[in-house]
Amino acid sequence: MFRQTLILIAILTVPFLWVPFMIDYDRLELNIGAIGTPNKARSDVKEELRVLDTEQGIPIYAPVAQSCGTKDEHRAEDGYLFGNKWISTEFVRRYYYQVHNFKMPDDLASAKSFFDPAIQQGAINPKxxxxxxxNGLDEIPMAGDLMVFLEGECGHIGVVTEVSENCVVIAQQNAEEEKTRETLKLHHTDDGWKVEGSRSPAAWLRLPQTDTAL
Structure with missing residues (x-):
């Protein structure tokens, strides 16, 4: 009887001895890591903020993969909205706020919203x-103006940094190939001053107190 009992215990114990060898430890480790260990490849890890350039001490950041409708806002400490990270309008709003202490309405989300074709030449655009x-009329651009482009879904906008007899240079954020500076041709026509390049601006905007021609 005793011998039969020992045989029965051995039969019942053998399967449990094999259990550790049957466990897929690679799979178990992956599952544990997914629960308790940060994964650098996770989609919610924020991209590193990179400064590509500066204009008058204002950083121009590397763009991220998002559209002008994406809600990832950047605000000043007082709550003023600079814009969505790091599109072209965010830079010009931040530049005007930090350099000129000038605020714009929150609804200017896209570059296209900065331009109104119904506004008369030299009049205040209320937005x-x-x-x-x-572009193409009687006023030459000035350094500090905002240059508005309408191409693309959201348009594009930059800050004029240099104006010479035959070219205009703008500082910009969220441009192709992380290009922070762009040089455009400037020439005089029978109607006025024309700015042209791979894309041509619709207009330029100026602070009222700096409304003097070069």
């Missing part, structure tokens, strides 16, 4: 609160 000059 940004800036003087609007259409």
């Amino acid at each position: 940004p609160g800036l003087i609007q000059f259409q």
Whole structure:
């Protein structure tokens, strides 16, 4: 009887001895890591913020993969909205706020919203609160102006940094190939001043207190 009992215990114990060898430890480790260990490849890990350039001490950040409708806002300490990270409008709003202490309405989310074709030449565009000059008419751009482009879904906008007899240079954020500076041709026509390049601006906008021609 005793011998039969020992045989029965051995039969019942053998399967449990094999259990550790049957466990897929690679799979178990992956599952544990997914629960308790940060994974650098996870989609919620924020991209590193990179400064590509500066203009008057204002950083120009590397773009991220998002559209002008994406809600990933950047705000000042006082709550003022700079814009969505790190599109072209975010840079110009932040630049005007930090350099000129000038604020614009929150609804200027896309570059296209800065331009109104119904505004007369040299009149205030009430949305940004800036003087609007259409390209090709009687006003030459000035350093500090905002240059508005309408191409693309959201348009594009940059800050004029240099104006010479035959070219205009703008500082910009969220441009192709992380290009922070762009040089455009400037020439005089029978109608006025024309700015042209791979894309041509619709207009430039100016702070009212700097409304003087070069």
